[in-house]
Structures are given as C-alpha cells and as structure tokens.
Amino acid sequence: MKKITQKIGTVLKFAVLLLVSAFTAFPFLWMVLSALKTKAEVMDVSSLLPSSPQWSNFISVIFDSPLPGYIWDSLLVSVIIVALQVATGAMIAYAMVFLEFKGRNLLFIVVMGTYMLPVAATYIPAYIILSQWNLLNTLTGVVISSTVSIFGIFLLRQAFMQVPKGLVEAARMDGGGHFRILWEVVCPMTKSSFITFGLMSFISAYNNYMWPSLITNDSSKYLVSQGLRSFFIEGGAYGTEWALVMAGSSLIVIPLLILFAFTQKWFINGIGGDTGMKG
Amino acid sequence: MSNIVLKHVYKRYENGFEAVKDFDLEIEDNEFIIFVGPSGCGKSTTLRMIAGLEEITEGELLIDGVRMNEVEASDRDIAMVFQNYALYPHMSVRKNIGYSLKIHHEKKEEIERKVNEAAEILGLTEVLDRKPSQLSGGQKQRVAMGRAIVRKPKVFLMDEPLSNLDAKLRGQMRVEIARLYHQLNTTFIYVTHDQTEAMTLGTRIVVMKDGVVQQVDTPERLFRYPENQFVAGFIGTPPMNFLSGNVVFEDGALGIRLGEKKAALTVEKVRNMQNKDVVGKDVDVGVRPEHVRLCAPDAEEACGTGTVDVYEMLGSEAIIYLNQDGTNEKLIVKTGTEQSFRPGDRVGYAFSLENIHVFDKVTGETITN
Numbered sequence: 251m252k253k254i255t256q257k258i259g260t261v262l263k264f265a266v267l268l269l270v271s272a273f274t275a276f277p278f279l280w281m282v283l284s285a286l287k288t289k290a291e292v293m294d295v296s297s298l299l300p301s302s303p304q305w306s307n308f309i310s311v312i313f314d315s316p317l318p319g320y321i322w323d324s325l326l327v328s329v330i331i332v333a334l335q336v337a338t339g340a341m342i343a344y345a346m347v348f349l350e351f352k353g354r355n356l357l358f359i360v361v362m363g364t365y366m367l368p369v370a371a372t373y374i375p376a377y378i379i380l381s382q383w384n385l386l387n388t389l390t391g392v393v394i395s396s397t398v399s400i401f402g403i404f405l406l407r408q409a410f411m412q413v414p415k416g417l418v419e420a421a422r423m424d425g426g427g428h429f430r431i432l433w434e435v436v437c438p439m440t441k442s443s444f445i446t447f448g449l450m451s452f453i454s455a456y457n458n459y460m461w462p463s464l465i466t467n468d469s470s471k472y473l474v475s476q477g478l479r480s481f482f483i484e485g486g487a488y489g490t491e492w493a494l495v496m497a498g499s500s501l502i503v504i505p506l507l508i509l510f511a512f513t514q515k516w517f518i519n520g521i522g523g524d525t526g527m528k529g
Numbered sequence: 530m531s532n533i534v535l536k537h538v539y540k541r542y543e544n545g546f547e548a549v550k551d552f553d554l555e556i557e558d559n560e561f562i563i564f565v566g567p568s569g570c571g572k573s574t575t576l577r578m579i580a581g582l583e584e585i586t587e588g589e590l591l592i593d594g595v596r597m598n599e600v601e602a603s604d605r606d607i608a609m610v611f612q613n614y615a616l617y618p619h620m621s622v623r624k625n626i627g628y629s630l631k632i633h634h635e636k637k638e639e640i641e642r643k644v645n646e647a648a649e650i651l652g653l654t655e656v657l658d659r660k661p662s663q664l665s666g667g668q669k670q671r672v673a674m675g676r677a678i679v680r681k682p683k684v685f686l687m688d689e690p691l692s693n694l695d696a697k698l699r700g701q702m703r704v705e706i707a708r709l710y711h712q713l714n715t716t717f718i719y720v721t722h723d724q725t726e727a728m729t730l731g732t733r734i735v736v737m738k739d740g741v742v743q744q745v746d747t748p749e750r751l752f753r754y755p756e757n758q759f760v761a762g763f764i765g766t767p768p769m770n771f772l773s774g775n776v777v778f779e780d781g782a783l784g785i786r787l788g789e790k791k792a793a794l795t796v797e798k799v800r801n802m803q804n805k806d807v808v809g810k811d812v813d814v815g816v817r818p819e820h821v822r823l824c825a826p827d828a829e830e831a832c833g834t835g836t837v838d839v840y841e842m843l844g845s846e847a848i849i850y851l852n853q854d855g856t857n858e859k860l861i862v863k864t865g866t867e868q869s870f871r872p873g874d875r876v877g878y879a880f881s882l883e884n885i886h887v888f889d890k891v892t893g894e895t896i897t898n
Contacts, residue, residue, distance in 0.1 A: 419582050420615035424629035424676070425603040438619040 278503075285496035292492040307497035316469075317498050320477035325505060327389055327473060328455040331396045335451045336444060339402030344432045346403075347410040348418050358407075365400040373464060380465060387466050392473070395465070396455060402447045409443035410436060445516040453506060474502050531558055531593055531683035531716050533579065538588035540574050540740075548574040550740045552588070561710050561717045563731035565724060566763070571740035572720045573688055579718065580686050581605050592683065608677035609686040613693065614669045616661040616676075622648075623657040626675040633680075647675040650712070651705075667698045674706075678713060687719045691726065703729060724764055728752070736760050758893040761815045761886055767848055767861045769886070770821065771813040776887070776896075778808045785814060785887065788855065790832050794897075795883045807896055815886035818848065818863035824877045831877030835860060840870045851878065 284292045286303040311317055345351075346358055376395050377386075385391030413436055421431040437444060459475035466472060472480065482495045533556040540549040549571040556562050564572035577583035579590060581602030590597045597605055608629075616625050623644055624631075630640045648654045651671040661669055670690060677685055690706070691699045707730055710717055721727055727734050728748045736743040736751065736759075744756045755761035761769045774787040783794050826834040835851035838859070849870055851860040862878060870876070887897040 414613070414615065416611050416613055416615040417617065419580075419602075420609070420611055420676075421617075421628075422582070422602045423580060423607065423609045424680075425632040427603065430632065435617055 343406035409440040566737035820884040
C-alpha cells in the first residue's frame with residue numbers, strides 16, 4: 251500500500267513538473283515552429299507544425315535585413331556593460347564588506363534606497379545628463395548610463411559576506427593590495443555569484459528596449475529589440491511578416507542560449523572550497 | 530634583526546570600549562613572546578595591532594626604531610598564522626605557500642625553490658598539489674605555517690594556531706613550533722589561552738586581563754613569583770588555592786594567621802615585606818595544589834581539615850577537591866596515587882610557609898615577592 255502511494259506521489263510530481271515545463275517552454279517552441287511556417291500558416295491555429303519547413307525565412311532575415319548588425323551591436327554593448335557592471339559592482343561590494351570607513355552603513359542604505367527607486371524615475375535625470383555630455387543617440391551613451399548595477403552590488407555584497415574576513419586579512423599579510431585581493435582571492439571564491447550576475451546583466455542589457463529607445467533615434471544606433479520592432483513590426487520593410495518576426499526572434503535568442511549552455515553549472519554552485527575557516 | 534616596541538598602546542572602539550589599555554612592552558630580537566589571558570583580555574587585539582590589521586588608537590608601535598602605526602599590514606614585513614588557518618581554498622598547497630612570493634614578484638624558479646624548501650621543513654612535500662579541502666587539520670595548520678615561513682619575515686605572529694586541533698595533534702604541533710623557532714632564529718609573538726603552550730614555548734610571557742598587562746616575565750618567574758592574585762591563579766594547573774588570613778606581628782616576628790592557626794613567615798618573605806605596611810592587613814594566602822599535603826585530621830601539622838568532594842585519579846598523580854571545614858571553601862590538592870580517597874573521607878591538610886604567596890585582599894597585589 252505504501253509503495254503504491256509513493257508511486258502515485260512520484261507520478262503526480264512528474265505530471266505537475268511536466269505541465270509547468272510545458273507552459274514555460276511552449277512560447278519558445280511556438281516561436282521556433284512559427285519561424286518555419288508561411289505567413290498564412292502562422293495565423294492558422296489548427297496545426298502546430300509547419301506543413302513544410304520554410305528555412306528561407308531564416309535566410310531572408312540573415313541576408314536581407316539589418317538584424318545581424320543589430321545583434322552584433324547589442325552583443326558588443328552588452329559585453330562592455332557586463333564588464334563595467336561587474337568591475338564597479340565588485341569594487342563597491344568589496345569596500346562595503348571588507349573596508350572599515352565612516353559612513354559605510356549609510357552608503358549601503360543609499361545604495362539600497364536607489365534600488366527601490368522605480369527605473370522610470372531615473373530616466374529623466376539620466377537623459378538630461380547624457381544630453382549635457384552630448385551622448386544622446388550614441389551607443390556610448392547607452393553604455394555609460396549602465397555602468398553601475400545596484401542589483402549587482404547587492405548580489406556581490408551578499409556573496410562577499412560569505413567569504414571569511416580572515417582570508418582577506420591573510421592576503422593583506424601576504425602583501426596583497428585591495429585590487430589583487432579582490433580579483434585573486436575574493437573573486438575566485440564567489441565565482442558563481444559573478445557568473446550569475448554577469449549573465450543576468452548580459453540578458454538585461456541585450457534585451458533592453460525602453461531606455462535605448464528613449465536615447466537613440468537613428469536606426470544605425472538601434473539595439474536588437476528596437477531593431478526588431480522597427481524593422482519587422484512597425485510597418486517596416488516587411489509589414490507584419492509574422493514568420494519573419496519569429497525567425498528574427500529565434501536568431502536573437504541564439505547568443506543567450508549559447509551563454510546559458512556554458513554557464514548553467516554555476517547557477518547551482520554555492521560558494522566553493524574549503525578555507526579551513528569557520529566564516 | 531627586529532626589535533619591537535609598543536609604547537603606551539591603547540585600543541578604543543567607537544562605542545568607547547577599551548580593549549587594550551596602556552600596553553607597554555619591548556620585544557628583543559629572537560624572543561618568543563606569548564600573550565596569554567582569558568577570552569576578551571585583549572591579547573588578539575594587541576597582536577592584530579602589531580600586524581596592522583587593527584588601528585592603534587593611542588600610543589606607538591616601533592619596529593626596528595621605525596614608527597609603524599600608519600604603515601599598511603602588507604608593508605610591515607610580518608607574517609601571521611591565523612587561528613583558522615585562512616588558506617585560499619581555490620589554490621593548491623604549492624600556490625598557497627608561494628602566494629606571498631608571487632605578490633612580491635619573485636622569479637618562478639626562486640618561488641619553486643623556496644616553496645619546496647618550506648614544504649621539506651614542514652613535511653608537506655607529498656601534498657603540494659592538493660587543495661586545502663583535501664588536507665587534514667594538522668596538514669592545514671602546517672600549510673598556514675609554511676605560508677608564513679617561506680617569506681622569511683622579520684616577525685612571526687601566531688593567533689591561537691593550535692586551538693582547532695585535537696589534544697594529541699596539539700601536542701605534536703607544539704613541539705614542531707618549538708623546533709621551527711630554533712631553526713628560524715627570528716622573533717615570534719604567539720597568542721594563546723592555553724597555559725601549557727605559553728609555559729612550554731615562550732621565552733617571556735605577557736599575562737593580560739581586561740586589556741591590561743598583569744605581568745611580563747619568564748615562564749619560571751611567572752610561576753614562582755606571580756605579581757598579583759590573577760597571575761597566581763591563572764598560571765599553574767590545577768590553579769592556586771587562596772585562603773583568607775591576616776598578617777600578624779607577635780613575639781617579635783611577622784606571621785600569618787589562618788583561622789585558629791598562626792605561623793611565622795620565612796626570612797625571605799619577611800625581608801620582602803619589610804618596607805610595606807602590612808601588619809594587621811587582611812590577605813589571601815596562595816598555595817599551589819602540589820604544595821599542599823594531606824595528613825590525618827588530628828595530626829599536629831594540620832593547618833585545617835576538610836572532606837573529600839571529588840577524587841580524580843590521573844595515573845601518576847591524583848587531584849583531590851576538598852570542602853574545607855568551617856568555611857566550606859574548595860581546596861585543591863595534587864598528590865601521589867599511593868593512597869586513594871573516596872568522596873566523604875575526612876582529611877587534614879598542611880603546607881609549609883616557604884611555598885606560600887601572600888596577596889593584599891583589596892588590591893590583589895603580592896606583598897611577599
């Protein structure tokens with residue numbers, strides 16, 4: 251009897267997980283399948299699969315649209331933003347955790363206060379600053395306005411707090427300066443947090459739509475989300491060619507999927523290794 | 530050569546708490562100095578101030594005559610072994626030991642040579658390519674020491690380095706540290722709350738309590754001539770017994786009255802008391818457990834009587850805890866194991882006056898040294 255109850259429990263568990271997974275994966279699956287359909291088939295809900303895969307949709311997006319250029323620009327901008335956010339976030343988090351200075355708690359409160367501010371509230375001051383620096387309608391402006399991530403500071407601070415202070419002190423006694431200690435001692439011990447943050451920061455920069463739309467209006471400065479919208483949807487060259495929109499969207503997701511594939515093992519890793527310290 | 534001077538050093542925290550008060554000490558080259566005292570006495574804080582990990586609120590720290598108060602920890606040429614080893618978990622033993630040399634831009638071959646040399650001394654050659662997580666407690670401890678010795682620093686600081694090891698390993702490592710000290714021929718400053726470590730390793734011991742230095746002396750002198758009741762009670766296992774008494778001057782001689790009994794003091798003790806106004810003073814008389822002998826309750830020599838509360842047989846010796854008659858205060862006796870006792874046995878006890886220490890009941894200071 252107990253065995254049967256256990257089995258039913260397992261089956262139910264799998265059923266629930268399968269259902270949730272199906273709900274989560276369906277939009278993605280639908281996008282990829284629609285990318286292989288004709289324009290008429292996309293609107294026809296009677297069949298999920300295309301009658302014959304339209305690979306030409308992808309060829310058309312790659313060779314006849316500016317989307318690959320947008321993807322390249324977005325990748326470049328995102329990589330620079332990630333590098334800057336990781337560097338600034340790590341330095342601020344290190345100072346907040348390992349350095350003793352007056353107003354340290356106040357700094358943390360200010361940082362957290364900023365985190366609670368709605369993003370939209372920062373648009374106008376950021377816009378004015380960029381305009382004064384003549385950085386409107388430039389990718390540099392997009393990068394500079396994303397130099398610091400409050401979420402990153404918070405995430406790294408929490409991770410750094412798990413590093414025994416004695417290790418940092420030992421590195422200081424070994425002759426290490428703060429930068430060296432940060433990159434050679436603290437960073438390797440909190441690698442998973444760095445990778446998690448890097449990935450989240452990359453996705454957010456890569457997918458960002460609202461802010462780049464506000465500060466860039468030249469199509470040559472578009473990032474991928476803006477480009478997709480303006481070229482394929484907003485009465486662009488293709489009108490609303492849904493099959494092409496789906497093919498474009500599928501292509502856009504590829505860099506993110508590759509990134510996930512390389513970094514997924516780090517998400518499940520906590521802080522690694524044995525310091526011999528109790529924390 | 531490294532001479533360390535702490536001049537009237539204070540450590541005061543923002544909330545006003547004084548962890549170290551007026552710490553004044555000169556450490557000569559090649560000394561093995563021990564800071565010992567109960568938890569919270571300021572010994573680790575003082576060590577960390579020397580290391581540069583803690584700011585000095587007031588006073589001066591000089592190393593080889595140079596003021597170090599504002600010098601960064603990394604620039605003091607001091608190595609430190611931490612209580613919890615503080616090994617870098619992502620680096621192999623080889624890299625852990627060689628890390629400081631890498632920071633100081635030494636050549637690769639030189640780092641390799643020095644790391645191998647340190648590993649040889651500490652018996653770590655076999656585990657050089659392992660990560661800290663693959664080491665035993667003793668090996669981790671050795672790696673932490675290797676990291677310190679590879680630099681050949683002016684001073685070694687050790688903050689309770691053996692406290693995480695089991696009793697057997699602690700004994701072994703204590704011997705290794707003593708050997709290392711003789712091999713390296715440099716200054717060691719060692720923090721511990723374990724008086725066995727303090728007594729066996731140190732050339733001089735600094736006893737601290739509540740941030741204040743109580744006495745600085747050689748292990749032997751600390752044991753024989755404690756300057757106050759705290760030191761007398763802290764050094765020695767089991768701790769010294771204290772009996773209430775008062776100083777009397779009768780029949781032309783200074784003596785001590787303990788309850789009903791009165792005895793004349795030895796010439797040496799009287800000589801030390803001569804310049805002090807002691808007659809009639811209430812005192813605590815300290816007697817070490819090994820100087821108390823048991824006798825029959827009605828024996829002539831008995832200073833007092835009591836009942837056995839606990840009898841601990843330790844093999845070659847036994848510790849007996851007595852409840853004294855009248856006061857019911859505890860008295861500890863260390864004795865041989867020829868005769869065994871049971872709780873409830875009535876015994877008498879005696880001690881000779883040449884082995885006692887007399888402390889002012891109010892100030893706790895000795896009046897017989």
